[in-house]
Amino acid sequence: MTQSTMVEARTGRLPSIVALLLLSGVILDIQWGALSPLIGTIATESGLSGSEIGWVLNAMMVGSAISIGLTTRMGDIYGHRKVLIALIILAMVGSVLGATANGFWPLVTGRFFLGLAVAIPLSWGLLRPRATARQVRLVSLALSLLLSVCTPLATVVGGYVVELGLPWQTVFWVIFVMYAALLILALIAPETPAAARAAVRLDWFGALGLGVWVTALLIGISEGPSQGWTSPIVLGSVLVGAVVLTVWITQQRRAQEPLVSFRNMDVRQALTGFSGLLLIAIVAQGIFLAMPLLLQTPTSSGYGHALSALDSSYVLLGMIPGAALGYVWTRWGLNRLGPKVVLVISGTAGVALFLGLAFAHDAVWMFYVYAFGYSLTLLSCLTTAYTLVAAAARQDNMATTIGMQNIVQFVGSTAPVAIVLNVLVPDATGFIPESTFVGLYIALAAIVAVFVVAWAIFAPNHITDLHAIDTETDPAKVHVPVPSH
Template sequence: MPSPQATDAAPGIPAAPGGLPEIGLPPRGATRTRPRDRRRPPAAIVAVLALTGIIAAGMQTLIVPLIGQLPVILGSPADETAWAVTATLLASAVSVPVAGRLGDMYGTRPLIVASLVPLIIGSVLCALAGGLPMMVAGRAVQGLRMGVIPLGISLLRQVLPRERVGSAVATMSASMGVGGAVALPLAAGIAEFGSWRAMFLVFAALAAVALVGVLVLVPPVRRAPRPGERFDALGAALLAGTLLCGLVLVSKGAAWGWTGERVIGLGAMTALLGVLWAIQQLRSASPLVRLSTLGTRQVAVTNIASVLLGFAMYAQSLTVPQLLQLPVSTGHGLGQSMLQMALWLVPGGLAMMIVSPLGARLTAARGPKTTLVSGALVVAAGYGLALPLAGSAVGLMAAVIVISSGVGLAYGAIPLLIMGAVPEQETAAANAFNTLVRSVGTSIASAVIGAVLAGLTTQLGDHAVPTMAGFSVTLIVGGAAALLAAAVAGLLPRPRRRRATGAPAAPGISLR
């Protein structure tokens, strides 16, 4: 008889023959579309959902080639045009947990559609923007799209045969890296050789194609709220306030001064709202996020590791592009143009997609815990490789490929760990919360790496630029975060033993 301490799967998860939770089943109250319906083959479903993930992730990096030009384009100071980047981050953070909860209540497919529509509208608003207010508004509307990734992962669990869920989830997870890597050179090329307005219109058209693909190829899974189930509007408002205050603090802390009144006030407000939100969630009969589920060992450890991996992933995104673009006269810059820099980074994003099926095989053979630990160690190895190879573009590309491969392995395992430990009717909300904590990791990385590089500078004419020592510190910090993520992932619970029948465990859930 298996030990009751061997797993942290939440109550209400059906057991596979080997005593492990199943992940290929639809939520309670849902009607599952036959996965072998020839009109909607599984490969087409995975492809169109991965496309939505690529477009959603690419929208974050879309504006990067324009950052230096925004003050001229919009006729506003640089510190104000920075809100064109921050607005998307804030809207994404607030909308993701809301979309996840609504997806669990009413079905994930309608929420994916509802996330793609504002992506199209926001892109058109940005293309038509004649000033800062309209650009910020468009970018904020675009930010409502990030729910498509956790929603898509949850939908894969509902509509695919169980044996295909692991590889499909890995592909969907890899779409986040591919989107950023592909969107950057595409946006840079359009901005350099065409019009910045065309850049937004191209992505609006791509989002429209993805929307049609979802409507045509992705099967609906009918879902109705259970008796007494309702949307927690108060919890959503409190969480939104907490996230808005916290992310503005992290984004603007360096510019405003970490000891300034605004930063201290935002910190106090973040803490207060966060405590009120937690109390309200514990008392709510139908909470936005069930904290008792998030507190189980498997989910809590996975989320902590996700924060560290989000930090490690984003640290190289802040470091490597600067090394590639700084002038050669600095002694460590490689003098690449924006487009050249973006092209050097493309192989990293493609590596994530190539590695994802390998990660799925490793997960099927050894369990997602092994894949997560292995991915974090590969990320750390990539940072170790970057230190001696930072003097050449080829060397940095090789390091990015290794880091991205590790991220692809880890990110493919994380949703399976989450889905293996939460009740079926909470899948989308739990995945959405994990997406949120990863974005918290990237936000922390932005503040930490920015502070390190700002503190270790040298003069180049009238400008202060980061020194090679500063870049080395950021690479070490990124590698340390990845090693810490591997150590944390090692704390995941051991799997239950298989029963004497020898029946196979549910795929992708064993925590070896």
């Protein structure tokens, strides 16, 4: 059998797997974004306290943190399809629990089950052994575009549920239907070929240990602003996380086959990709958390715009055309210029974006421009990061490698959220001082600048894919450009 025939044979079922991956991305955005505008309604109708609402919000993150190391590695070893089907069924149960919840525990349990379903890494695991280098990059670009569009849409849709007077349970029923569609796609998808699976024993301690230390740190950091940084739950969680992390690192260094093995991977490319994910996890709080607060500040403050929570979320819709143009720019740039140049140019523009937010925020229309610019520039860094990581992973550790993206994003975003919530507090006038917003955006610009300098020094000049089905057997195709047309 010729190489082209082998490639054609293994890519025959690719469209259904791509659909599975893209739908997983849509569901992820709806799960995370659509519930936020409904928190007040849920708290009132369910009689939940502020602390209980916090746990409802964090339950999905905790479920993901616990699940991701274990389930992605199980997929890499035993087959991604069977693990994915089990998790989708759990997510459907979680959706029903959330939709029919009458109190705290059913709701938090439902959200926890939804968090367990880490569908994107497992879908990538199904795709990797069947995709060419070019297809991996195109799917990375498409998934990033879809996530960039659905993130603001999910928030606005959640706001419309409130505005139209629909029951908040509607969101959970929508998620249930989408998971049902995902289950159908998973059932018809082929299982990962045995040759593409990891021929190792499951490292139970490594997989579960990862979930324990990540969960403990996330709980400690996320509870800090509300419980107080010296409260027993915060100090205890951080201490447990630090101890387990230390033991986990020691165990992983001694393991014959660690949970995340960089063997035969382009390490610089993978680490550059993870750094891009970390940057966006940090600076996104300036757009999704700080910017709505600035817009909602009363005009009597001298700088606010007195928008409602729903009206301030409309500004995020400016991200949609920015994402579309950013897709074109990133695809062309990766093909013609390489990832280093794309990261440096987009990151430098991101510095200018946050400086603009710091010193020019007098009119509402400006915020639409900033949302557009954020999606065009900094989310191009995110798209490049996704592409770098996907192209670096091996076939037998694809799900685990993509799962580590989630860990980077969880840990990278939780601390900035806690910091922003501690900084953006009203002063004696009852308003958050304008100088606080200015200082925050200058700090974010400085953080982006540090990453830009690091990328200019360390980022690769081109994307390397050593493990696609057409490059493993033909080294000449390791560097495959994405067509710009």
